[in-house]
Amino acid sequence: MDQETIGLFPLHAVLVPGAAIGLRVFEPRYLDLVRECGRSGGCFGVCMILAGEEAGAAATPAAFGTEARIEDFGSDDKGVLTLRVRGHRRFRVARTRVRDNGLVVGDVEWRDADGDDELRPEHAVLGMLLQRILEQVGGEDADPGPRQIDNAAWVGWRLAELLPMSERQRQVLLQEDDPHARLQQLLELVSEETP
Numbered sequence: 001m002d003q004e005t006i007g008l009f010p011l012h013a014v015l016v017p018g019a020a021i022g023l024r025v026f027e028p029r030y031l032d033l034v035r036e037c038g039r040s041g042g043c044f045g046v047c048m049i050l051a052g053e054e055a056g057a058a059a060t061p062a063a064f065g066t067e068a069r070i071e072d073f074g075s076d077d078k079g080v081l082t083l084r085v086r087g088h089r090r091f092r093v094a095r096t097r098v099r100d101n102g103l104v105v106g107d108v109e110w111r112d113a114d115g116d117d118e119l120r121p122e123h124a125v126l127g128m129l130l131q132r133i134l135e136q137v138g139g140e141d142a143d144p145g146p147r148q149i150d151n152a153a154w155v156g157w158r159l160a161e162l163l164p165m166s167e168r169q170r171q172v173l174l175q176e177d178d179p180h181a182r183l184q185q186l187l188e189l190v191s192e193e194t195p
Contacts, residue, residue, distance in 0.1 A: 003094065006067075007033040007044045008104045010059040014170040015046040015066045015087040017114075018154070019161040025081040029103040034070070034081065043067045045091060045108060048171050058098045061106070064175045066090055089113070090174060114153030114179050123183040127155050129190065133162050153179040159186050 009030060015021055025034055033044055045065045052059030068085040076082050091108035098104055119127050127149050148154050160173045160182070169189065176182045 003107055003109050005105055005107050006042070006091075007036065008061050008065065008093070008096070008106050009033070009044050009046050009068065010049045010052070010061040010104065011046055012049050012167065013046075014048045014167050014174055015068060015085070016157050016160045016170065016174055017066060017087045017090060018157045020071065020084055020086045021046075023083040023085060024076065025083060027102075029099070029101045031081065032101060033103055034073075034083065037070065043069050043088070045093075045106060046085070046087070047093065047106075048167055058102050058104050061093065061096065061104060062171055063093050064090065064111075064171070065093065065106075065108075066174065111177060117152045117179055118150050119152050119155060119183070120180060123152065123155075123180070123187060126159060126183055126186060126190070130155050130158055130162075134158070137162065152183055156182040156186060163189070165189060 009023070011023075013021065025031055036042065037044055044067075046068045047061030047065035049059045050062050066087040067089045069088055070083055071086050072084040074082050090111040091106075092111060093106040093108055095107045096104050131149060156173070156179050160170055163186070173182050173185060176185065
């Protein structure tokens with residue numbers, strides 16, 4: 001597996017592949033990270049925080065995370081840098097260390113990309129559920145094509161992004177390499193919530 005060293009941005013949230021999130025960047029270590037990414041064209045990783053906080057002392061990140069690529073930036077009314085990032089490749093953190101400025105960097109192993117497997121019949125209901133959710137929430141994925149709505153990985157990641165669940169549940173899904181096993185976990189989660 002390919003290994004690379006990247007800066008980590010621990011959050012009390014899980015970024016899944018294909019999902020977009022907004023970040024407010026005000027700590028010097030993260031401003032340095034964004035500047036570094038801008039110069040090198042590189043990326044950083046988003047990991048869920050296992051212990052600690054988003055600001056202050058270095059937090060302990062989960063062992064799995066997602067590559068974040070900057071799509072847009074600006075500033076809020078107080079002049080704080082704002083970013084819109086989108087999740088891409090998943091990774092497993094092999095080792096971390098903390099730089100002098102407090103930034104956690106990780107030696108990460110990139111996980112294999114999901115294949116183009118079609119939804120299995122037992123998960124077809126999840127494709128229909130996702131279509132209904134997308135019709136209600138609108139946005140960039142509001143009208144997915146038939147190839148996307150039949151793609152096991154795409155359906156799984158969009159449901160992981162949109163369904164109400166705990167961040168720990170979302171983290172378990174992020175750590176699953178098999179898109180069909182991920183869908184099975186989602187099916188069980190939805191079944192538990194439906195009376």
